[in-house]
Amino acid sequence: MEDTPPSETAAPKGTVTQRAIERIKAMIGDGLLEPGQRLPTERDLAAQLGISRSSMREAIRALTVLGVLEARHGSGIYVTQLSAGDLLETFGVVADLSRGTRLVELLEVRRILESTAAALAAARITPEQLALVEGHLAAMNATDDPEEILAHDLAFHRAIASAAGNETMAAILEGVSSRTFRARVWRGYQEEGAFARTRREHAAIHRALLARDPEAARAAAAAHVGEVEQWLRAQVNT
Amino acid sequence: MEDTPPSETAAPKGTVTQRAIERIKAMIGDGLLEPGQRLPTERDLAAQLGISRSSMREAIRALTVLGVLEARHGSGIYVTQLSAGDLLETFGVVADLSRGTRLVELLEVRRILESTAAALAAARITPEQLALVEGHLAAMNATDDPEEILAHDLAFHRAIASAAGNETMAAILEGVSSRTFRARVWRGYQEEGAFARTRREHAAIHRALLARDPEAARAAAAAHVGEVEQWLRAQVNT
DNA sequence: CGGCTCAAGTGGTCCGACCACTGCGATGAC
DNA sequence: GTCATCGCAGTGGTCGGACCACTTGAGCCG
Numbered sequence: 001m002e003d004t005p006p007s008e009t010a011a012p013k014g015t016v017t018q019r020a021i022e023r024i025k026a027m028i029g030d031g032l033l034e035p036g037q038r039l040p041t042e043r044d045l046a047a048q049l050g051i052s053r054s055s056m057r058e059a060i061r062a063l064t065v066l067g068v069l070e071a072r073h074g075s076g077i078y079v080t081q082l083s084a085g086d087l088l089e090t091f092g093v094v095a096d097l098s099r100g101t102r103l104v105e106l107l108e109v110r111r112i113l114e115s116t117a118a119a120l121a122a123a124r125i126t127p128e129q130l131a132l133v134e135g136h137l138a139a140m141n142a143t144d145d146p147e148e149i150l151a152h153d154l155a156f157h158r159a160i161a162s163a164a165g166n167e168t169m170a171a172i173l174e175g176v177s178s179r180t181f182r183a184r185v186w187r188g189y190q191e192e193g194a195f196a197r198t199r200r201e202h203a204a205i206h207r208a209l210l211a212r213d214p215e216a217a218r219a220a221a222a223a224h225v226g227e228v229e230q231w232l233r234a235q236v237n238t
Numbered sequence: 239m240e241d242t243p244p245s246e247t248a249a250p251k252g253t254v255t256q257r258a259i260e261r262i263k264a265m266i267g268d269g270l271l272e273p274g275q276r277l278p279t280e281r282d283l284a285a286q287l288g289i290s291r292s293s294m295r296e297a298i299r300a301l302t303v304l305g306v307l308e309a310r311h312g313s314g315i316y317v318t319q320l321s322a323g324d325l326l327e328t329f330g331v332v333a334d335l336s337r338g339t340r341l342v343e344l345l346e347v348r349r350i351l352e353s354t355a356a357a358l359a360a361a362r363i364t365p366e367q368l369a370l371v372e373g374h375l376a377a378m379n380a381t382d383d384p385e386e387i388l389a390h391d392l393a394f395h396r397a398i399a400s401a402a403g404n405e406t407m408a409a410i411l412e413g414v415s416s417r418t419f420r421a422r423v424w425r426g427y428q429e430e431g432a433f434a435r436t437r438r439e440h441a442a443i444h445r446a447l448l449a450r451d452p453e454a455a456r457a458a459a460a461a462h463v464g465e466v467e468q469w470l471r472a473q474v475n476t
Numbered sequence: 477c478g479g480c481t482c483a484a485g486t487g488g489t490c491c492g493a494c495c496a497c498t499g500c501g502a503t504g505a506c
Numbered sequence: 507g508t509c510a511t512c513g514c515a516g517t518g519g520t521c522g523g524a525c526c527a528c529t530t531g532a533g534c535c536g
Contacts, residue, residue: 017299029335041486052521054292061255061296062303073487074529084340087332093304094325097267102322106404112354112407133277152523167378168343169350173409211493253488279517290490295519311518312498 004213015155016051020059023049026066028079036108038067039077066090084171088222091175103185104233110176113169116156118205118221119214120164129163130209137206139200146190156202160209160221253288258297261287266306266317277307277315283408304328322409329413341423342471348414351407352395356443356459357452358402367401375444378396379437384428388420393441398447399461427469438467 013019027033034218039045046056060077063069067086069148072079080086098106130180133156154177190198201224208217252255262472265271277283301307305324310318316325316367336344357360361450363371376389392415399408428436439462 017519021303025331025334041485054295054522055520057292058296058299060487062299065259065300066303066328068331071487072529073527074263074531076486079459081336082330085345087454090304093263093306094322096263097306097325098496105404107320108404109407109410110349113350116350119241144254165348166343168340169347172347255488263486281517292491293489309518310498311496312516314517446531 006227012196015055017055017058017062020049020051021062024059024063025068028082033079035079035081037079039079041076045213049170055170084168085174088171088175089170091172092181095176095178095181098181100236103181104229105235106176106181106228107185107225107232110173111222111229113173113176114225115168115218116223117169117173119218120166120206121160121211122212122217125163125209125212129159133163133206133209135158139201146232149195150179150186153198153202154182160205164217172223175234185228185232188235189228194227194231197227198224199213252387253293254291255296256290256298258287258353259300262297262301263306266320266420271317273320275317277317279314311417316407322406323412325408326387326409329410330416333416335415336419339476340407342467342474344414344419345423345467345470347411347414348411349460349467351411352399352412352463353456354462355399355402355404355407355411356446357456358404359398360447360455362403363398363401363447363450367397371397371401371444372446375440378440388417388424388434391440392417392420398443421471423466426473427466432465432469435465436462442450 022025024033024039026125033039040048040054042060045060046053049056060069061069064071068088069083070080072078095106121129130223134153136159138155140149140156143149158170158174161173164170201220204220205217205224208214209222262271262277271277278286278293280294280298283298284291287294298307298309302309305318305327306320308318311318333344359367374394374397376396378387381387394426395415396408398410401410402408439458442458443455443462446452446458
């Protein structure tokens with residue numbers, strides 16, 4: 001059932017701030033504002049849309065956290081490059097605030113995407129990208145500092161995702177693997193002496209990439225994430 | 239020249255608004271604020287953090303667009319249920335502002351997730367869920383109104399994603415398939431008389447679900463999304 | 477010519493006032 | 507006693523103005 005819109009001259013949908021957000025989003029969507037371009041000042045924008053500067057600032061702040069705009073103190077407001085990384089940065093918030101079952105679901109999504117990314121990377125990876133992967137693999141095995149291991153672990157997977165040639169997928173994986181997310185899950189996982197297993201699994205992924213074997217890479221990556229996933233699933237069901 | 243800045247007691251990282259956002263996020267992350275719970279008033283919150291109400295409002299607005307908070311005029315500010323749908327609603331913004339190559343990448347992500355979702359659904363779908371899928375399939379075939387077809391098409395895929403049993407994955411697919419996104423892509427796609435093909439592909443997915451054949455469902459869904467993906471890829475390369 | 481100063485412009489913050497809406501207790505009809 | 511109605515206190519929403527912090531670039535000085 002639908003209720004017919006009473007009037008169409010003025011669409012008083014929601015708050016003025018919400019309308020301002022939509023207006024600016026529409027300007028960018030319609031190409032009136034190009035990536036990297038500087039917007040009018042807050043005061044001018046507010047005047048243009050007929051709202052107060054306070055409301056306009058809220059709209060700008062909203063678009064800032066969404067990765068659409070970037071405010072530089074003393075300089076002006078700019079449209080971001082609207083890259084996948086810019087717009088998907090907020091994805092990390094989801095991971096940060098997720099608990100229990102949702103963490104398992106996120107890991108399942110990661111397993112699906114990461115295994116495919118590994119398969120694509122096996123077919124496309126360049127020698128330079130492969131060297132980067134090997135560098136993080138070696139660094140990961142050369143230390144016992146959990147913090148450092150985690151950092152190189154993240155970089156290891158990021159390099160593979162990047163080599164898959166899909167920036168959007170890489171950005172999503174980046175969010176799902178956000179630092180706080182992994183730190184929370186891995187804290188418990190690694191306490192059970194899973195370091196050796198993790199290193200074996202990483203080595204297996206690397207071997208598959210080296211052999212340029214997509215299916216082997218897919219299987220190795222799926223198994224790697226799946227291990228953590230199963231462990232976490234057991235934890236949640238406790 | 240002057241001596242070094244004296245500030246050391248407080249770590250003034252970024253703007254006060256940004257700090258307020260982090261503080262509230264931390265409160266939720268630490269469990270001090272439960273889903274659905276009502277927050278103190280804007281005025282009280284501002285006083286607690288020692289900032290002005292304006293800055294606090296910007297922080298609240300930011301967390302509102304992120305799907306973390308919900309402000310009800312005249313009533314108060316509440317923490318959302320923090321469901322996958324709440325937090326991933328912003329994902330639609332990515333789809334809305336994407337152009338060219340990124341649209342292809344988004345479709346590739348959708349193909350990966352949707353094919354897996356179909357496979358999972360084939361194994362898990364309940365009779366009730368299957369009936370829902372069939373309902374939208376029939377409705378889609380019973381009309382020629384593009385708007386109505388699009389609506390039932392979305393619902394068709396949403397029902398399958400829901401039956402896969404991973405709310406997070408379903409929410410991501412919902413964002414990737416946002417109304418404006420599909421409307422933009424499909425406008426051109428369907429103009430080339432792809433209605434018949436689309437109906438065949440939907441029927442194939444439904445058959446696989448009915449037969450409870452995960453691999454067939456995976457293949458059918460991948461082929462379905464892949465068709466659009468290949469068409470769009472050709473458009474972009476023009 | 478090069479480096480420096482400084483003023484204009486911009487985003488960041490704060491304040492106080494008022495409006496629009498919600499929720500609920502007081503009120504009164506039945 | 508029950509229930510509908512009214513009105514008020516409290517809350518988020520909007521506004522306007524003031525001032526602060528920072529960037530930028532033109533103009534000055536050496």
